[in-house]
Amino acid sequence: xxxLVALKQVPDTETKVKVAADGRSLDPTDVKWITSPxxxxxxxxxxxxxxxxxxxxxxxxxxxxxxxDVLRNALALGADNAILLKGDGQGDAFAxxxxxxxxxxxxxxxxxxxxxxxxGGDNSAVGPMLAELLGWAQANVVVKLELSGATFxxxxxIEGGSEAVEGSLPAVITAQKGLNEPRYASxxxxxxxxxxxxxxxxxxxxxxxSAWSALTLPPARPEGRKLEGDAASQAxxxxxxxxxxxxxx
Amino acid sequence: MFPALTEDQLAIQEAAREFATxxxxxxxxxxxxxxxxxxxxxxxxxEMGFMGMMVPEVYGGSGVDALSYILALEQISYADASVAVTxxxxxxxxxxxxAAFGTEAQKQKYLKPxxxxxxxxxxxxxxxxxxxxAAALKCRATKVDGGWKLNGAKAWITNGGVGRYxxxxxxxxxxxxxxxxxxxxxxxxxxxxxMSKPEEKMGLRSSKTxxxxxxxxxVADDDMLxxxxxxLKVAFGGLDGGRIGIAAQALGIMQRAxxxxxxxxxxxxxxxxxxxxxxxxxxxxxxxxAKVEASRLLIYKAAMLKDAGKPCTLEAATAKLFSxxxxxxxxxxxxxxxxxxxYSREYVVERLYRDVRVTTVxxxxxxxxxxxxARGLTK
Numbered sequence: 001x002x003x004l005v006a007l008k009q010v011p012d013t014e015t016k017v018k019v020a021a022d023g024r025s026l027d028p029t030d031v032k033w034i035t036s037p038x039x040x041x042x043x044x045x046x047x048x049x050x051x052x053x054x055x056x057x058x059x060x061x062x063x064x065x066x067x068x069d070v071l072r073n074a075l076a077l078g079a080d081n082a083i084l085l086k087g088d089g090q091g092d093a094f095a096x097x098x099x100x101x102x103x104x105x106x107x108x109x110x111x112x113x114x115x116x117x118x119x120g121g122d123n124s125a126v127g128p129m130l131a132e133l134l135g136w137a138q139a140n141v142v143v144k145l146e147l148s149g150a151t152f153x154x155x156x157x158i159e160g161g162s163e164a165v166e167g168s169l170p171a172v173i174t175a176q177k178g179l180n181e182p183r184y185a186s187x188x189x190x191x192x193x194x195x196x197x198x199x200x201x202x203x204x205x206x207x208x209x210s211a212w213s214a215l216t217l218p219p220a221r222p223e224g225r226k227l228e229g230d231a232a233s234q235a236x237x238x239x240x241x242x243x244x245x246x247x248x249x
Numbered sequence: 250m251f252p253a254l255t256e257d258q259l260a261i262q263e264a265a266r267e268f269a270t271x272x273x274x275x276x277x278x279x280x281x282x283x284x285x286x287x288x289x290x291x292x293x294x295x296e297m298g299f300m301g302m303m304v305p306e307v308y309g310g311s312g313v314d315a316l317s318y319i320l321a322l323e324q325i326s327y328a329d330a331s332v333a334v335t336x337x338x339x340x341x342x343x344x345x346x347x348a349a350f351g352t353e354a355q356k357q358k359y360l361k362p363x364x365x366x367x368x369x370x371x372x373x374x375x376x377x378x379x380x381x382x383a384a385a386l387k388c389r390a391t392k393v394d395g396g397w398k399l400n401g402a403k404a405w406i407t408n409g410g411v412g413r414y415x416x417x418x419x420x421x422x423x424x425x426x427x428x429x430x431x432x433x434x435x436x437x438x439x440x441x442x443x444m445s446k447p448e449e450k451m452g453l454r455s456s457k458t459x460x461x462x463x464x465x466x467x468v469a470d471d472d473m474l475x476x477x478x479x480x481l482k483v484a485f486g487g488l489d490g491g492r493i494g495i496a497a498q499a500l501g502i503m504q505r506a507x508x509x510x511x512x513x514x515x516x517x518x519x520x521x522x523x524x525x526x527x528x529x530x531x532x533x534x535x536x537x538x539a540k541v542e543a544s545r546l547l548i549y550k551a552a553m554l555k556d557a558g559k560p561c562t563l564e565a566a567t568a569k570l571f572s573x574x575x576x577x578x579x580x581x582x583x584x585x586x587x588x589x590x591x592y593s594r595e596y597v598v599e600r601l602y603r604d605v606r607v608t609t610v611x612x613x614x615x616x617x618x619x620x621x622x623a624r625g626l627t628k
Contacts, residue, residue, distance in 0.1 A: 187298035
């Protein structure tokens, strides 16, 4: 079985986000880049399938040279092959999905695994678009995956419960927290990954369907207010504020 | 950052930092309070290859150099020095002597499980009446059919009760004095090896240290490390590595104490400004920083000499003396900077102050290090 895992490099959640001078992109200075955590669940699932079912695991990311870091990390965790598709991995979801589809088609993959969304962008768009562009079955926000021959059974989170989806391979499955507990790379894996080659190719695919027009930070939190007076009058004014201003009572 | 690290060394340092931050740090205070041994964490460290870092891959280790080991130990110690000492003992004084002196069969039987983290190991040299003066040990090995029976008492045995294979020194030939001491790999999983309940220690509380009583504990002839009479050679063979390791443990602790102090000095106010703007606190921080940086250079230099296969006894002893004495001072100042809060168990510097104290005592006291240094200078 051949599995492709699509990885996205995203800013670390602890990054203090700054808007760049153009007013519509992220200022990349001081940003620490990591593998999107949802993609880590996807990769872990692929590596478990490699261990239990002798799957061959290929990882791909769309981006520039710094994208090699996520690929190197995936190799250290147990991926067999890594490909850097040179292009804009941070932009329009449709362009990303179409670049991945152009890469993946005719390569004989039985399964594509990806995070259900890229941390930070939170669009949840690339996985489903990729499945549609390839004409494959899909299951998203998956917390349990079972494969049997050429079919899959996936349990996915839905509002207030879970839903089981069955389908045939090839398929695109997007991972949700809970699918598994990702491992840490072993020192042996880290050393071995340094000796593996990362292939590079130019991304091909359809042009972007959307573009960022503006990026703004949420307004700063207003300063807190201190109520004066004795306990009874403070309680009275608090009640008034909650009812008339916050409108929660 | 130290400017001469290779890509591999940086990657190992980062892997250790990431694991320590995510998995070790969060429970460190609770484990200090409960003295609970971090079994799951040690298991994970084993799976990742941190328990036999310098052991060749064919024997289940990671096959990395001494400097990589030091870098990892520093990061783990930064998060929890109890975990670091458990790891250090397994690497430096269980795996290392077996890797250096063991036969192929001993390596297959003992080194593989120790290096891969499947079982924990330790070192039984010290006795109630033989500490720094190791040659004064009294534990007797008596020849029996197929092996030896060990009788005696061993003290301050780290990983006792949680580990299985212990490099153990005992007298095989009493008439030969120091040269009558031999080394064995002892399997603690037998009735003749009696572990006391863990010592109630000031610090490193989630690591386990016990008194061991040996009552006819059996080791086979094949379990002798090296030749008869090689006991002290085996015991002292790993001393340089062990000293560099404990120096790195102290380094991790004092770096943490410094970072915590800087953070606190920026946020705590007195007399209308952050305390970090008061000159008294500034001089403490500057001195602490200088000691941390100087220690780091001494430790890395000793490790790099070891990796180059050059003698490093003088450098290892110097690194151990300076780093551990510095670390005790740095943690003391951290408590001072934190004021009353530094005396509270709610704050990490209180633990650092207790954890660091043993570093000038074990793996060769500061007094022994001074002796080794002076001998090296005047020989």
